[in-house]
Amino acid sequence: MKKNVPQAAHTTDKTIALIDSIAAQVRADIEVGKLPDLKFPVRALDNVTYDKRKGYFELGAAEKERTLTVTTARSFAQTLRLMATSRTMVEHDDFATKREVYYISKNWGDCRFDDQAESDATMDDIEAMASMHGLSREQLRFYPESHGGSVAGRLTVVDRNPLSGATVEIDCANLGSGAYSIPRSVEHLSFRTDAQFVLAIETGGMFQRLNNHRFWETARCIIVEMGGVPTRATRRFIRVLSDTQNLPVYCFVDCDPYGFTNIYRTLKVGSGNAAHVNRFLCVPQAHFLGVTPQDIVDFGLEDATHPLSPRDIKRAQDALENDPFIMAHPEWIAAIKELLAMGVRAEQQALAKWGLDYVISEYLPKKLANTGRFLP
Amino acid sequence: MKKNVPQAAHTTDKTIALIDSIAAQVRADIEVGKLPDLKFPVRALDNVTYDKRKGYFELGAAEKERTLTVTTARSFAQTLRLMATSRTMVEHDDFATKREVYYISKNWGDCRFDDQAESDATMDDIEAMASMHGLSREQLRFYPESHGGSVAGRLTVVDRNPLSGATVEIDCANLGSGAYSIPRSVEHLSFRTDAQFVLAIETGGMFQRLNNHRFWETARCIIVEMGGVPTRATRRFIRVLSDTQNLPVYCFVDCDPYGFTNIYRTLKVGSGNAAHVNRFLCVPQAHFLGVTPQDIVDFGLEDATHPLSPRDIKRAQDALENDPFIMAHPEWIAAIKELLAMGVRAEQQALAKWGLDYVISEYLPKKLANTGRFLP
Numbered sequence: 001m002k003k004n005v006p007q008a009a010h011t012t013d014k015t016i017a018l019i020d021s022i023a024a025q026v027r028a029d030i031e032v033g034k035l036p037d038l039k040f041p042v043r044a045l046d047n048v049t050y051d052k053r054k055g056y057f058e059l060g061a062a063e064k065e066r067t068l069t070v071t072t073a074r075s076f077a078q079t080l081r082l083m084a085t086s087r088t089m090v091e092h093d094d095f096a097t098k099r100e101v102y103y104i105s106k107n108w109g110d111c112r113f114d115d116q117a118e119s120d121a122t123m124d125d126i127e128a129m130a131s132m133h134g135l136s137r138e139q140l141r142f143y144p145e146s147h148g149g150s151v152a153g154r155l156t157v158v159d160r161n162p163l164s165g166a167t168v169e170i171d172c173a174n175l176g177s178g179a180y181s182i183p184r185s186v187e188h189l190s191f192r193t194d195a196q197f198v199l200a201i202e203t204g205g206m207f208q209r210l211n212n213h214r215f216w217e218t219a220r221c222i223i224v225e226m227g228g229v230p231t232r233a234t235r236r237f238i239r240v241l242s243d244t245q246n247l248p249v250y251c252f253v254d255c256d257p258y259g260f261t262n263i264y265r266t267l268k269v270g271s272g273n274a275a276h277v278n279r280f281l282c283v284p285q286a287h288f289l290g291v292t293p294q295d296i297v298d299f300g301l302e303d304a305t306h307p308l309s310p311r312d313i314k315r316a317q318d319a320l321e322n323d324p325f326i327m328a329h330p331e332w333i334a335a336i337k338e339l340l341a342m343g344v345r346a347e348q349q350a351l352a353k354w355g356l357d358y359v360i361s362e363y364l365p366k367k368l369a370n371t372g373r374f375l376p
Numbered sequence: 377m378k379k380n381v382p383q384a385a386h387t388t389d390k391t392i393a394l395i396d397s398i399a400a401q402v403r404a405d406i407e408v409g410k411l412p413d414l415k416f417p418v419r420a421l422d423n424v425t426y427d428k429r430k431g432y433f434e435l436g437a438a439e440k441e442r443t444l445t446v447t448t449a450r451s452f453a454q455t456l457r458l459m460a461t462s463r464t465m466v467e468h469d470d471f472a473t474k475r476e477v478y479y480i481s482k483n484w485g486d487c488r489f490d491d492q493a494e495s496d497a498t499m500d501d502i503e504a505m506a507s508m509h510g511l512s513r514e515q516l517r518f519y520p521e522s523h524g525g526s527v528a529g530r531l532t533v534v535d536r537n538p539l540s541g542a543t544v545e546i547d548c549a550n551l552g553s554g555a556y557s558i559p560r561s562v563e564h565l566s567f568r569t570d571a572q573f574v575l576a577i578e579t580g581g582m583f584q585r586l587n588n589h590r591f592w593e594t595a596r597c598i599i600v601e602m603g604g605v606p607t608r609a610t611r612r613f614i615r616v617l618s619d620t621q622n623l624p625v626y627c628f629v630d631c632d633p634y635g636f637t638n639i640y641r642t643l644k645v646g647s648g649n650a651a652h653v654n655r656f657l658c659v660p661q662a663h664f665l666g667v668t669p670q671d672i673v674d675f676g677l678e679d680a681t682h683p684l685s686p687r688d689i690k691r692a693q694d695a696l697e698n699d700p701f702i703m704a705h706p707e708w709i710a711a712i713k714e715l716l717a718m719g720v721r722a723e724q725q726a727l728a729k730w731g732l733d734y735v736i737s738e739y740l741p742k743k744l745a746n747t748g749r750f751l752p
Contacts, residue, residue, distance in 0.1 A: 099579075104729070104732070107729055157554065176536060176538075179556075181526040183553035205560075212470075356470055
C-alpha cells in the first residue's frame with residue numbers, strides 16, 4: 001500500500017514528542033530500578049468545572065496515577081501499547097476507530113483487550129492526558145466512527161490528496177442538491193469564505209430545504225446539518241471554521257428541552273462526561289437563533305405544537321436545577337421556565353404550517369435581523 | 377423567494393397528469409351524482425410477493441377502496457388535499473418531508489391531521505397508488521428526512537443549480553478526505569464514471585479508511601457509506617447509479633444476522649412492509665462480498681469474533697424459516713447455518729486484527745479476484 005503524505009508537520013511532531021517523552025520517562029525509571037508510573041487526569045464529573053468566560057466544561061486538576069505493579073501490569077502494558085499504536089499511526093498518516101483499536105489488540109497476546117469497554121477506557125485516559133498538552137484524540141489518530149454531517153454554502157474547503165499531498169479545493173457552493181460530507185478528522189483542513197455566519201441546523205429535512213432553495217446564497221452563510229446531537233467531527237469542524245474565519249455560529253433547532261440541553265448545549269459547551277475533549281470540540285461562540293418559546297407566540301405556532309411529555313418536563317427541571325451552563329444564564333432559565341409554563345414544544349418543521357417557504361421568506365430573515373436577541 | 381427550475385419535464389408531467397386524472401374522475405363522479413371513490417393497493421404483508429427473477433418484494437394486486445361517505449369524508453378530503461399539495465410542490469419544484477406534510481395540514485381546518493401517524497398512512501396510500509403508475513414518493517415530492525450517506529471514488533455526479541438550472545458537476549475523486557453527501561432526491565442526477573463496480577460499505581469507519589487510502593483509485597470503483605441499514609436516498613442512489621452505468625454492486629458488511637438479513641437484504645430486495653416502494657429503491661443486482669462465515673476461517677478471524685447473542689440466533693432462525701429471500705437462495709441458507717454452527721459473529725473491523733492496512737492490501741483484493749463466489 002502506498003504511504004500517505006503526513007499531515008501538518010508541527011501537529012505530527014507534537015504527538016510523537018509527547019509519546020516519546022512519556023516512554024523515555026518510563027524507561028528511565030526502569031533503568032534506575034524504580035517502578036514507573038503514568039499520570040492521567042481524573043475523568044469523573046466531580047473533576048469538571050464550568051467557567052462562563054471560558055465557555056465550556058473543563059477538566060480540573062485532579063490526577064490519578066497508574067504505577068506498575070503485579071496487578072496493574074496488564075493495563076500498564078495496554079496503555080503503552082496503545083500509545084505505541086498511536087505513534088505508528090502518526091508516522092504512517094493512518095488512523096483507527098475505537099472499534100479497530102480494540103481489534104488491533106487481538107494480536108497483543110496476554111495484554112489483548114477482553115472487550116471494547118476496556119480499550120475505550122484506556123484510550124480515554126490517554127486522550128485526557130494528551131488533552132492536557134493541547135492534543136486532541138484526532139491528533140493521536142483515534143478517529144470517531146460516526147458520520148460527520150453535511151455542509152453547503154459560501155465556503156471553499158482546502159484539503160489535500162492523502163496520497164500525493166496535492167492541494168484539493170472543494171467549493172461547497174457548487175455541489176448541486178448534494179453537499180460536502182465532513183471527514184472524521186478536520187485538523188488538516190483550511191478554509192476560504194465570504195460568509196458572514198455559520199448556521200447549524202438540527203434536522204436533515206430543514207438542511208435540504210435551505211440548500212435546495214440556496215438560502216445560504218442570499219443570506220451569505222454556510223449551512224451545516226447536525227442531524228440531532230452533533231457528532232465529534234461536526235462539532236470540531238464548526239469550531240475550527242468559526243475560529244479561523246472569525247464567524248459567528250447560529251443554531252436552528254427544535255423548541256424543546258432536548259433541543260436546548262442536549263443538541264445546543266453539547267455544541268456550545270460540550271458534555272460533562274467527556275470534559276477532557278470539550279476544549280477542542282465545543283463551540284463557545286455559538287448562539288441560539290431558535291426556535292425559542294417566544295417564537296411560538298411571535299410566529300403564531302400555538303396550534304402546531306405538541307404537549308411536553310413527562311420526559312421533556314423532567315429534562316427541563318433537571319436543567320434548571322443541575323446544569324451549570326443553564327444555571328449560569330438567566331436568559332436560559334427564563335426561556336425554559338416559559339416553555340414549562342406553556343406546556344408545549346415546537347419543532348422547526350412546525351413553521352411549515354404557514355407554507356413551506358415561510359421559514360426562508362419570513363422566519364429566518366426576521367430572526368437574523370435581531371441577532372442580539374439570540375439566546376446565549 | 378425565487379422559483380426553482382423544474383426537474384426533468386417528463387417526470388413532472390407524469391406526476392401532474394396522474395393527480396389530474398384522479399381529481400377529474402372524482403369530479404366527474406360528483407357531477408353525475410355518484411359517490412366518488414379512490415382505489416389504493418393493499419399495503420399489508422399478505423399482499424406481498426417475492427419473485428426470484430424480479431429480485432424484490434413486490435405488491436400484489438389486492439386493492440382497497442375509499443368511497444366518500446359520512447364516516448370517510450375527513451380522510452377522503454385529507455387524501456385529496458395531500459395530492460393537491462404534491463401537485464403544488466411539483467409545480468414549484470419544492471418538496472416536503474413527512475413531518476412537514478403533517479404540519480402543512482395544520483391550516484386545513486377540520487381536515488387537519490391529528491398526528492403524524494395519520495398523515496404518514498395517507499401518504500403511504502398515495503405513494504402505493506402512484507407506484508402502480510411507476511411514480512416514486514420522491515416524484516410526488518415527499519422526501520425522506522434521513523441522511524443520504526457519503527460517496528467517494530471514480531464518479532462525476534451531474535446535478536444542476538436548483539435556482540439557475542445551470543449544470544453542476546461534482547467530481548467524487550476530488551473531495552480530499554471528505555466525501556459527497558447524497559441529496560434526499562436523486563431523480564434529477566446523472567453520472568459519468570470509469571469505475572468497474574460500486575462498493576457499498578456498512579460502517580463509516582471503514583468508508584473513511586478506504587477513502588483516505590484511495591482504495592477506489594486502484595480498485596477502480598465507487599465507494600458508498602451506508603451507515604447501517606441504508607436510507608431510502610442511499611438505496612435509490614446506488615440503484616440509479618448501477619442501472620444507468622451498468623455497474624455491479626458489492627456489499628461489504630459485518631458477518632452477523634443483522635448484516636445479512638437487515639442491511640444487505642434491505643439494500644437488495646427491500647423490506648416487506650414497504651413493498652410498494654421496493655421497485656424504486658431496491659438493488660437486485662447487489663451481491664454480498666463479505667464478511668462471510670467462511671471468511672472467518674479463510675482469513676483467520678476466529679479469535680476476533682464474538683459469540684452470537686440470543687437475538688442474533690433468533691434473527692438467523694427467523695430468516696431460515698420465514699424470509700422469502702433467504703429461503704429462495706440455498707447459498708444463503710448454507711451460510712446462515714454455517715454461522716449458527718460456528719456460534720460466532722465477526723465485524724468488518726475485525727480484519728484490523730492483522731493490521732490496519734490488511735483490509736486494503738489482502739482481504740479486498742483476494743475477495744474481488746473471485747466475484748463469482750460472492751453470496752447472491
